[in-house]
Amino acid sequence: MTESSQPDAERIRTLLETESDEIKQNTRLFNAGRYDAIEGVGEATHEQYRTRAREIKEESIERLPDLIDRTVETVEANGGTVYVADDAEDANRYVSEVVADEAADRVVKSKSMTTEEIDLNEALEADDVDVWETDLGEFVIQIAEESPSHIVGPSLHKSREEITELFEREFEPEEPLDSAQKLTAFARRFLGERIDEADVGITGANFVMAESGSIALVTNEGNARKCASIPNIHVAVAGIEKIIPSIAELEPFAELISRSATGQDVPQYLSLLTPPVDTPTMDFDRADEPSFGDSDAKREFHLVLVDNGRRAMRQDDELRETLYCIRCGACANSCANFQSVGGHAFGGETYTGGIATGWEAGIEGLDVAEEFNDLCTGCSRCVNACPVKIDIPWINTVVRDRINRGKDPGFDDLLVDGLVPDEEVSGTPLRKRFFGNFETAARIGSATAPLSNIVASSGVARKAMESVLGIDARRDLPAFERITLREWARSRDSHVEDPVRRVALYPDVYTNYAHTARGKAAIRVLEALGCEVVVPNVGGSGRAPLSQGMIATAEEKARAVAESLRSYLNADYDVVVIEPSDLAMFRREYEKLLPPETQERIDDGSYEIMEFVYGLLANGADVNALPAGDGNGVAYHSHCQQRTLGLESHTEAILERLGHDVLTSDVECCGMAGSFGYKSEYYDLSMDVGETLAAQFMEASDERTIVASGTSCMEQLDSLLSPGTRHPIELLDPGSK
Amino acid sequence: MSAGSVQEFQQSLTRLDTASTVVSPNEFETALADVIETPAVGAELPFEDLSLEELPVALEPSPSQLREAVMGVTGSRMGIASLGTVAVESRSAGDEFVALYPEFHVVVVRESDLRSDLSDAFGWLQSEFEAGRRSLILATGPSSTGDMGALVQGVHGPERVHIVIVRDDD
Known part of the structure; x- marks a missing residue:
């Protein structure tokens, strides 16, 4: 593959070897802390x-x-000054002038991502x-001359031992700095002196x-308090999006920010400052x-509000919600x-984690966002973690779509336009179009199975797939079934007297063409619990193209699904879905792709298979119609x-x-995430x-019997443990008695 | 606004590794003298009936005294029972410096100034803002960091905090 601006395999391998252990440990600590803190508050x-x-x-x-x-x-009525800077250069010029006017030769800073964004340190230096x-x-x-690896913990990729080595090399202290306590005490003294001498x-x-x-400043160390009170001149640099109306509106954020960031109920220090403050100068x-x-110096305060692309983001219907971000890092930790x-x-350049795509696309441009945007797999675990409910996967999808559209049509397109029946502009990378059109591959693969499976898994074919499509040869490919679920269902002679519910079982692409066993199990379970089941003729949900950032194609698929399901919903059928990623389309992403009333109709009328079974049992269906557990236990990955x-929890x-x-x-997440795990560089x-799972x-x-609810999770578990992972519905299958 | 209980406040402080003492107004000086470690600096308390004047605490200290002090004493006009939080106001008495430089911070708070939770504290904050008092720190426990590879208390601010809770007059 020649998509050179994307993260390459070598770089990822290096980071997995060098920084991964520390990052895993620290982000998981924050992540677990957030869950605990939320449980604590309710x-x-x-x-x-x-x-x-x-x-x-x-x-x-x-x-x-x-x-x-x-x-x-x-601010001006209080005696301070405000400067609204159009861009990084403008902001840096202003701050440099403030510093030069005082003939200041030393500046101390507390943590500020916005000053990282504008490279203020470089400008002052x-x-x-x-x-x-x-x-x-x-x-x-x-000291390490590196860039932050995390919005909240900029150095959390470094171990204590690495910091010791760094400090001892840089500062040559008399005593060894071989503990976190000694390092902290050293830094406190070293920086304390510099803060006292700063202008x-x-x-x-x-x-x-x-x-x-x-x-308002949120800190744990106390350094922001010192930086804002000890030097006579205080400059605060903030993006324009940080403004809220008043102290009354601060309350929910005071509740949310530390819980979301580090799992603390409140930060060690929440500074509320209306400068110039009454604390005397020293x-x-x-x-x-x-x-x-007994200083007679007066305090001075400058507030620098930075635009640097934010006003344009505000006008952008898709990127706008990035501006709601309070930079807690929960999207990274989750x-x-x-x-x-x-x-x-x-x-x-500055921002990290899922929301970074929005920030970097808005501030730096699509080329910077493209460097890491693929690392968002759309798993959506950040969605509930975000304290301001930003749909971070959607921002990543939109930016991916824009990146695709910005590509020059190349040789690839001349070759395959027409073979991939999508709605995308020429230029969308071939591999993205292949994965985005997986439904077509699955249909052809099923129609020609088992020959297609034999050919596809041959060495020659795998090499070709790796070099042309970047599909890693170490991955097993899905094996297609000659008889699709729909064909099987149609061929059956089944009748349920006085059904309690009538079900339209959604034949997602994987269940219909490859994993028909779980579809068959679902039908038998539903019938055993008194439901009439039909498998309607409905196409893919659009999940596959959406994952590749092919929004127009996903929209087309969504419309087709809505059209196909309409008569069933109107006839009061319940739509039951086996593949969770498709149900998530109906419930979440269709909000973006379909008119509201159409989406709500599908959302209201559709259920995940185990959720539906749970409902049937709760409403009196006979649990004895299903086989009891064998006592050996189940290991379940949702x-x-x-x-x-x-x-x-229903499962x-x-x-x-x-x-x-x-x-x-x-x-x-299992790490497979649809097409992600198939891509060579990932x-x-x-x-x-997957190793963690x-x-x-x-x-x-x-x-234990290993069960997983998603196709991707099953494929990942099969390759990590041993083949044979099943969908939980298969354990309920009376046909397996 | 609902009042917070001394008991809940003390429980919260325990969770924060923060010591606390409950005293009646007439025991105040004796009790505080027991807590004080010298050299100590202080910012005169913002309460009419309680003062640091008779105690071994340097008020309005010099920069040298501030740097050499092992303890700083300030008063807080608000405490949050559910969190163990106190306020450090930006006052001309220099509360902020006194609370920041020494490794040991002692805070005097009155029982009647305890709020039950953050929401109640915000009610108080709004009235303070309306009254033109708009600069303060809500401080919860000692300063801390995880940036050096393990959780460490005592970074740029105090390593230890002790809260002296003064009971209301009977």
């Missing part, structure tokens, strides 16, 4: 804060021009200003409150004078790929998108009711993510 309460925070951000971005004007008024990062994570990065303190602002001209040159050296490679692969929809409940002992995995990453099931795999 999910319903947490949900209320999310809803309110989302509303406030939507309103604030809508009113942004007014809020900027109001902030200018109030070009003027021979001594700049020190005082957040210890940023300090480590500054200007630069902070970010987590929130700016327009009505009072105040800023004169270290008169060290023995009481009253802090992301299986991020946990394995961190922000040095899954990140752009599909990522299924869990985002809150549908993991557990049914299996337990049938007498199975259920062990459920708690990894965010094979190692996909396997690395495999490790949870490894001991259990001898005695």
Whole structure:
């Protein structure tokens, strides 16, 4: 493959070897902390804060021009200065002038992603200003001359031993710095001296409150407090999107930000400052004078509000919600790929994790976003983690679509246009079109099975697939069935007297053409519980093209599905779905692809198979119609998108009711993620993510039956453990008695 | 606004590795003297009936005294029972410096100033903002970091915090 700006296999392999252990440990700590903290406060309460925070951000971005004007008024009335900078250069020039006006030769900074974004340190250093990062994570990065690997923990890819080595080499201390305590004490002293001697303190602002001209800073170390109070001059640099109306609107964010970031109920320090503050100025040159050296210097405050692409993002219907981001890093921590490679692969110039795609596309451009956008597999685990409900997978899909559209049509297209029946513009990479049109491959593969399977798995064919399509030869390909599920269902003679429900079982592409066994099991289970079942003639949901960023094709598929299902829904059939990624399309992504009333109709009328069975049993269906557990136990991995929809527990409940002992995995994703694990350059990453799941099931795999709800998860578990992973519905199959 | 209970406040402080003492107003000076480690600096308390004047605490200290102090004493006009949070106001008495430089921070808070939770605290904050008092830190436990490979307390701010809760007059 020649898509050179995307993350390459070599770089991913290197990061898996060098940074992965630390990143896994730290992001999973944050991730588990978030789950615990949310449980602690109560999910319903947490949900209320999310809803309110989302509303406030939507309103604030809508009113942004007014809020900027109001902030200018109030900060200036308080005695400060506001500068609205159009871009990075403009912001840097202003801050450099403030520093030069004071003839300042030392500046101390607290953590600020926005100053990273505009490369403020480089601009100040070009003027021979001594700049020190005082957040210890940023300090480590500054000394190591690296870029942040995580929005909240910029140095979390470094082990304590690596930091010791770095500090001892750089500072040659007399005593060894061989513990976190000693390193912290050293940094406290070293940076403390520099803060005392600094002329200007630069902070970010987590929130700016327009009505009072105040800023809020969230920190644990206390360095932002020092940077904002010890030097006489305080410069706060913030993106314009940080403005909210007033202190009244801060409350839900105060509840959400630390829980989402680190699993703390509140930060160690929430600074609410309306500068210039009343804390006296300090004169270290008169060290023995009481009253802090009895300085007569006045405090000065500059608020620099940075646009740098944000006003354009505000006008962009798809990227706009990126501006709601409060930079907590929950999307990174909940992301299986991020946990394995961190922000040095899954990140752009400044920002890291799933939301980075929105920030980098808006601020730097599509070319930077393209470098890492593929690492979002759309698993959707970040969706519920985001405290302001940003649809991060959708932003990644939209940006992928734009990247595809920006490609020059090349030789590939001349070759295959017409063979891939999609709605995409010429230029969309061939491989994306192949995966996006998987339904066509599956149809042809099934029609010509078993010959197609034999040919496809031959060495020559695999080599060709690897070189032309980048499909890793180490992966097993799905084996197509000659008789599709629909054909099988049609050929059966089955009749249910007085059905309790009438079911239209959605024949997703995998179940219909490859994994028909789970489809057959589903039909037998539903009939045993008193349902009449039909398998309607419906095409793919659009999940495959959507994953490749082929939105127009996905939209076309969605419309076709809606059209095909309409008569069933109108006739009061329940649509039951086996493949969770397709149900997630109906429930989530169709909101973006179909008119609201059409989407709601499908959403309301469709169920995941185990969710539906759960409902039948709850409404009196006879559980004895299903086979009881064999006592050997089950190891169950729930599909990522299924869990985002809150549908993991139905399967557990049914299996337990049938007498199975259920062990459920708690990894965010299996790592396969549809086409992702098939792609050569992502094979190692996909396997690395899968190893965590495999490790949870490894001991259990001898005695327990391994079940997984998604096709991808089954394929991944088959390759990591041993072939034979089944869908949970197969354990309920009375035909298997 | 609902009042927070001393008991809940103390439980929250325990979770934060923060010591606390409950005293009546007339025991206040004796009790605080027991907690004080010298050299100590302080910012005069924002309460009419409670003062640091008679205690071995340097008020309005010099920069040298500030740097050499092992303890800083400030008063807080608000505490959050559910979280163990106190306020450090940006006052001309220099509360912020006193609370930041020494490794040991002692905070005096009155029982009647305890709020039950963050939501109640925000009610108080809004009224403070309306009254023109708009700069303060909500501080919860000692300063900490995980950036050096393990959780460490005592970074740029205090390593230890002790809260002295003054009971309301009977």
